[in-house]
Amino acid sequence: MPATTARLHAKGLHCPSCSMLITMSVQDLPGVTDATCDHVTGETVVTYDDATLDTAGIVSAIEAAGYRVADARPTRS
Numbered sequence: 001m002p003a004t005t006a007r008l009h010a011k012g013l014h015c016p017s018c019s020m021l022i023t024m025s026v027q028d029l030p031g032v033t034d035a036t037c038d039h040v041t042g043e044t045v046v047t048y049d050d051a052t053l054d055t056a057g058i059v060s061a062i063e064a065a066g067y068r069v070a071d072a073r074p075t076r077s
Helices: 016-027 055-064
Strands: 004-011 032-037 043-048 068-076
Touching: 004 055, 016 032, 016 043, 016 055, 043 055, 055 068
Parallel strands: none
Antiparallel strands: 004 043, 004 068, 032 043
């Protein structure tokens, strides 16, 4: 099954701990196979199974962690 990769830009990150919190929150979602977050750029890259999860679910997890998502673009790989 092809994976989908979403690139999201979060606002409000200040340090590596912010990146770690977002990464851990997203990695816990069902269907996620990989997640990374860069606190300098605010970019979060998530690879997931779109039969299990959608971009809205990822955005919700990031917002629940206390950050705002400014942009989200899913692409199929």
